[in-house]
Amino acid sequence: MREIMHREIIVSGDDALTKTIAEELRGAGARIIHINTAADLLGAGVHRARAVVCAGPNDAVNLEIALLARQYSPDVRVVARLGNDVLREAVAVVNGPGAILDVADLAAPSLVEAVLSRNAHQFDSAGTEFVVWGAPAPYDGTLREIYADLAPVAVVHGKKSPNPGEVVACPGRDLKVYAGDFTSMIGVKDELEARGIKVPPRTATRSSQSRVRRAIDALRAMRDDVNPMLLPSLALAAFLTIGSATVVRFAYQNPPMSWLDALYFTSETITTVGFGETPFGQQSTFLRLFVIGLMFTGVIITALVVAFLADLLLSRRFVQTAGLRRARRMRGHVVVIGLGSVGMRVISDLAAHGYDVVVIEDDENNRYLPTVAELDVPVVFGDSTMRQTLESARVDSARGIAVVTDNDMENIETGIVLLELLGSDTKTPIVMRVQGRALGTAIHQRFGFENVRSIVDLAAPWFIGAAMGLQVLGTFWVGQRSFMVGAMLVAAGSELDGRRMVDLTTQTRVIAVTRPEGPVSLRPRRNSQLQAGDTVYLIGPYRELIATLRKGQPPPLTAINGGRSAALAAARSPLRRLPRWAQEETEV
Incomplete structure (x- = not known):
């Protein structure tokens, strides 16, 4: 009997994040089976599924589906969304292939980078510390003339460009840029420092207050x-x-x-x-x-x-008055509006790195207030859409403002009031959180907010990558476009097996390649060939990375009379020499 290997991905949930994940996976060639409860797992064919993604907003439903999916099929990838810290850590230990993710943890780093106006994003790949560094182009010229052999990640054309506002992802070094265009380049940290490019520190010093x-x-x-x-x-x-x-x-x-x-x-x-x-x-x-x-x-x-x-x-009221008094003396602080799960992660990151923070919250019974008190962060209680509340938090002297409540309409209204209060030409970064991608784009275009961050855009790449076998290493933004850094395994017989670097899509960039036996190859040459068993480290817009990942996966495999074909054995032959995470991701 001849049987085709199945490629279904089971998805549960009905919110904007889950729908986006399902659409992107379907666009990447996966067959999506939607379920509502754990009782639907067996009927959906969990035994032959490639992955189970439970990314709805209900932790209890996600936990039940994740645990039962692992019980029914020990080898299936289980990608689950859990906001509870204790549950997430416990399940991650026993989960096996896949990932246990929290939307707040995934979104917070990008929000912090935006509110601090950081022009550098640091991450580790293949044992090397890379830095994505951004700055305006100092003069007209090609990227090669200005930055030599630094690899370009993106260019946001400025006012002098024929196409102002256009974001060019992973351009060639011969692309012409104009003075003022924002250029984002990637290099090893030591190389950047040798060129005199100073990577800004991640920490600051909080202001002290005497007893x-x-x-x-x-x-x-x-x-x-x-x-x-x-x-x-x-x-x-x-x-x-x-x-x-x-x-x-x-x-x-x-x-x-x-x-x-x-x-x-x-x-x-x-x-x-x-x-x-x-x-x-x-x-x-x-x-x-x-x-x-x-x-x-x-x-x-x-x-x-x-x-x-x-x-x-x-x-x-006593606590409120004390918070107001401390906030009135703040200078160079960050105002965080909204004390939800995302807001709490942003506050924790900022406080941990030594930044002064003032919180605006309208709920006097918010469950995160004890945690904020432990961090010694003052809270101003009030309606964030009212000028008086914003003035009490000294937004006029803040270094950045993060509007991260759970209500999109409240965030938009607060952002508009902030622009009226600070002026449309303010240099203070106003970072606004919204749920959906389309709404974020519309707000950016209509009201001119430069830092609108969609929770879906921030979190979806991690779920999609984990479901398809991409090891996501980080996400960051250039302009209004989301970029991702990830590692993938080149499978035997895939489209990438034997392909030259120059033949890869121009929308992604290979920053390193490691082989089962041999040193790390940084910035491989254009004529270099990929081989089965290579681990490729990529950077680019996440849709393009997912498309490249699909090319690196094995072709549909067949089994005859219940036995695996020789092609399957050949595809898995290098597994013993691969990293453990890569071995897990090839178990399709």
């Missing part, structure tokens, strides 16, 4: 937040204590009471902590009636004072 200043801020915040009735209540309690002590001092007879005893008796009566140490059975009727009134009055006054103090100490 005295913190104490003063706390006292002022307490003063501003105090209930107006607290001071009158305290004054009344003091007057009642002194007046009652005076009456008891002179009215109590046989034996007479000292001032200290009178004050002690009055205090314990008003605070309701005790009564009975001093007998009043033989005292005058006036004094006994007076003490009865003192007891009831003391209960009321004490209850009011305790209530007002508790309101002051436990009220979140």
